[in-house]
Amino acid sequence: MSQINLAHPRHDWTLDQVEALFDLPFMELVFQAATVHRAWFDPSEVQLSQLLSVKTGGCAENCGYCSQSAHFKTGLKAEKLMDAEVVIAKAREARDGGAQRFCMGAAWRELKDRDLPRLAAMIGGVKALGLETCATLGMLTPDQARQLKDAGLDYYNHNLDTGPEYYGDVVSTRTYQERLDTLAYVRDAGMSTCCGGIVGMGEQRRDRASLLHQLATLPAHPDSLPINGLVPVSGTPLGDKVLKEGQIDSIEFVRTIAVARIVCPKAMVRLSAGRDEMSRELQALCFLAGANSIFVGGKLLTTPLPGQDEDSALFQDLDLRPMGVKTAAPETVAAE
Ligand code: SAM
Ligand code: DTB
Numbered sequence: 272m273s274q275i276n277l278a279h280p281r282h283d284w285t286l287d288q289v290e291a292l293f294d295l296p297f298m299e300l301v302f303q304a305a306t307v308h309r310a311w312f313d314p315s316e317v318q319l320s321q322l323l324s325v326k327t328g329g330c331a332e333n334c335g336y337c338s339q340s341a342h343f344k345t346g347l348k349a350e351k352l353m354d355a356e357v358v359i360a361k362a363r364e365a366r367d368g369g370a371q372r373f374c375m376g377a378a379w380r381e382l383k384d385r386d387l388p389r390l391a392a393m394i395g396g397v398k399a400l401g402l403e404t405c406a407t408l409g410m411l412t413p414d415q416a417r418q419l420k421d422a423g424l425d426y427y428n429h430n431l432d433t434g435p436e437y438y439g440d441v442v443s444t445r446t447y448q449e450r451l452d453t454l455a456y457v458r459d460a461g462m463s464t465c466c467g468g469i470v471g472m473g474e475q476r477r478d479r480a481s482l483l484h485q486l487a488t489l490p491a492h493p494d495s496l497p498i499n500g501l502v503p504v505s506g507t508p509l510g511d512k513v514l515k516e517g518q519i520d521s522i523e524f525v526r527t528i529a530v531a532r533i534v535c536p537k538a539m540v541r542l543s544a545g546r547d548e549m550s551r552e553l554q555a556l557c558f559l560a561g562a563n564s565i566f567v568g569g570k571l572l573t574t575p576l577p578g579q580d581e582d583s584a585l586f587q588d589l590d591l592r593p594m595g596v597k598t599a600a601p602e603t604v605a606a607e
């Protein structure tokens with residue numbers, strides 16, 4: 272545990288030190304991550320968030336993994352921005368199903384000012400339900416970030432996706448620096464940041480370490496840190512590559528969760544996309560390694576998630592409970 276300070280999160284990690292954590296014997300790495308997890312959180316609590324795609328498909332960006340990019344033929348039908356009332360009704364259902372946080376996602380390169388009034392109505396309505404609000408709408412200007420904050424937005428999700436060295440293999444229509452700029456505007460507006468990446472796009476261990484090194488050396492660690500397992504979507508360059516060459520080893524995925532927990536100890540580390548394909552045992556290892564947040568509700572943005580019955584059974588069998596709920600309900604992960 273020589274690199275780890277259990278009392279104070281570090282911001283001075285070097286890339287070599289982060290890679291050295293990946294290289295630890297697996298049991299030692301998981302033990303260290305679990306120790307860090309317990310220093311900051313109750314390890315029996317997992318936060319439940321629910322996602323809704325409020326504007327689906329037709330995106331101008333060419334992110335090589337994404338079903339929603341207009342650059343690739345994935346068979347996804349593009350849709351317009353949903354009405355605020357419809358979104359608020361879905362958020363109420365999510366809350367009644369046990370979600371604590373509601374995240375609204377849009378397939379946009381950047382937010383347009385003309386859409387702000389409707390988004391503000393959505394965010395205000397979701398917040399009034401007593402839910403934490405989160406949105407992921409592409410790049411923002413400083414003024415847009417302030418307006419979203421004023422509308423009641425708690426978290427903004429904007430991922431770095433991978434390390435800067437592999438980034439050019441993933442997307443060419445948005446620079447790494449543009450992502451860092453949007454994150455700075457979000458922080459300056461006083462919102463919490465949700466920022467992570469994707470594992471299993473054909474990157475090397477050094478690239479995964481580099482992503483986590485970037486996150487751990489930001490001016491402030493992300494408040495939420497989603498680790499997405501690539502969901503290989505046929506028709507996307509990275510999805511097709513992985514469908515041909517095979518998916519990342521699941522032990523390496525757990526290592527990534529563990530290193531994320533160690534380098535950003537206070538973040539909610541979210542076991543994000545890809546959970547639908549994971550065994551119960553693999554998810555249990557991820558929770559042991561420090562993941563303490565998941566998406567629930569059967570669907571991410573365009574790809575599937577386990578259903579509520581499956582998640583309830585998993586929580587019961589692992590003696591986990593939804594964050595903010597004092598005791599686990601007997602047959603559901605929903606709030607009592
Ligand atoms: N358009 C906005 C943006 O890119 O910032 C918001 C929505 S975008 C779908 C949110 C994040 O979902 C991406 O940054 C990426 O990390 C993740 N994501 C998208 N497609 C994925 C896939 N097939 N597998 C895993 N993660 C994915
Ligand atoms: C994040 O990092 N993962 C979520 C959330 N932020 C918006 C999205 C995952 C999307 C997975 C692919 C899909 O469902 O389209």
Ligand code: SF4
Binds near residue numbers: 332
């Ligand atoms: Fe568009 Fe976001 Fe998909 Fe990239 S990840 S293509 S920005 S929806």
